[in-house]
Amino acid sequence: MEAHEIQEFAEQMKESGEGESLKVISLAISILAVLVAMVTVIGHRTHTDAMLFQTRAADQWNEYQAQKIRMSSFTLAVDQLDLQSPLSTAAAAKRNEYEHHIEKWTADLAVEQKRAEVLDESVEHAESRATRYDLGEALLQIAVVLCSVTLFTRNHAYFMFGLGVAAIGIVVSCTALFVH
Template structure:
């Protein structure tokens, strides 16, 4: 080989390396944007889970308050029956109390149903958030591995980074599709 051929060959290698490094840099940018998107989705899913858990707790508190009220009225009915048996005013009050407690039975059932439904939503959001978290972690690993490619100039790190990034993107998409 002549000196000019060697010089020309080296120039071609540098251009190829430069083109390859531009592709690596671009892929790092894309992976970083995907990390940001999946992170936002993850935060939103975690927030939704917390809000639904708070709503479920509120619903269970309402259920418990109604149950306590119902128990207090049952005790009052028992006391009225013992202390004032046959008293017309007491009997009217007992009838009113029984009417309230029968309405509260249906209210209790509705509260319990709403609380269970909210708890199911919490589980669904936590499942979705877990998928986003896994996708976020894998995409971040992809960014780091692609960055290592810039330092080492070894293509294998970039290929592994892209593969891991695709898996991370798959987890993020699975979070979107989860119900």
């Protein structure tokens, strides 16, 4: 396109009044692009949180399992000592020590299990939020494309439809804040 053709096109746009309309559409697309970027970053951060919670939950369940194995080993040792008829003083002292550990670990296991379950709930919560952000992001990206089609076709129905999809995307993204 030559310089004089560009000038003629600009004058035609001014005369038809479409120049202002296209500016509004372009501004709306820019705002939607910023919203897409924001929702994308928040969604990625939420996915990261879910992964961190998952790692912590796995570590907590591993700690629970390790304590349970130690407790089972001591329980087995106590059972074996009980099978011996007369216990020596040293064996009786060791048996009492093992029973003390078993009692302590029984209480600790309940606490470890509760911590792991809380972390599991945090994983589910973060994943639910991330899913909403992902859907909101997809809808906002679709809205940007629909609004962009308006620039090529000059059909404002695409723009209005794009704004509707964007509104739904924003609402879906905001519902992530209310997930329990």
